[in-house]
């Protein structure tokens with residue numbers, strides 16, 4: 001049985017992602033009776049469950065199409081050892097309801113709890129409809145729903161399904177400021193080799209450039225540009241070492257097994273202060289990677305064959 005740790009408790013969007021992953025990629029998991037989803041109280045706790053061997057995989061929220069990356073996840077990934085890798089991703093379209101205890105749909109709401117990403121995606125609705133309510137951040141939307149059921153807050157912004165899990169009722173549905181927001185979740189494993197290339201792959205990296213070196217960021221980007229690799233995400237985040245110290249999170253649309261990606265990694269390793277490789281894995285949207293003619297594996301192989309002939313004299317090369 002595959003034990004999958006996820007940001008819980010039951011009823012989070014991460015649980016939806018976990019179940020989707022298990023159903024869609026069931027064949028990739030070791031044989032057994034099915035995934036055993038283990039709710040964890042936080043992202044670091046889910047990563048720790050994986051690291052300590054209590055779980056075989058962990059699913060955590062990574063970024064959202066409206067609010068951007070999930071800082072707790074980036075932080076947890078930076079702190080964990082090199083053996084933890086991203087092996088897959090799942091996209092979930094998130095929808096929010098305002099959940100209250102049964103019979104209280106028309107009562108005034110003084111406190112509303114949720115995950116910070118959920119507040120960010122319902123800000124306009126909350127400002128318009130609950131202007132006086134105090135917003136309390138919780139570790140997840142389902143933790144907020146659970147706290148409402150326990151009487152600690154008046155309302156929670158959570159997934160519609162959390163109502164059932166905690167015996168709550170929806171005072172309002174579809175309260176997101178933008179319909180169709182998508183959250184990307186990543187699946188982590190420990191000590192796993194990268195899944196094979198599919199032609200629709202992503203590689204996630206963190207690069208630390210040398211500070212005060214003019215052109216260092218351009219040099220980083222050139223490693224990808226000259227090798228025909230499209231970047232789908234580039235984000236600078238503080239390293240925590242001091243003001244002005246940043247690292248760059250990169251999603252590159254290529255797989256570690258491709259020569260263009262290997263060469264880009266070699267280039268980064270040569271020119272950056274540090275590089276962390278977080279994994280190559282299939283894209284959830286299945287969009288085919290763009291490979292310009294000059295960057296294909298055949299072109300690299302032909303160029304390598306050619307350069308190897310140059311050591312020999314012209315007569316040798318002819319013969």
Ligand SMILES: O=C(O)C(=O)Cc1ccccc1
Pocket residue numbers: 007011012013014015061064094115117118139140141142183
């Ligand atoms: O709190 C949850 O339910 C999560 O899974 C994290 C989250 C919060 C808001 C939007 C997407 C994911």
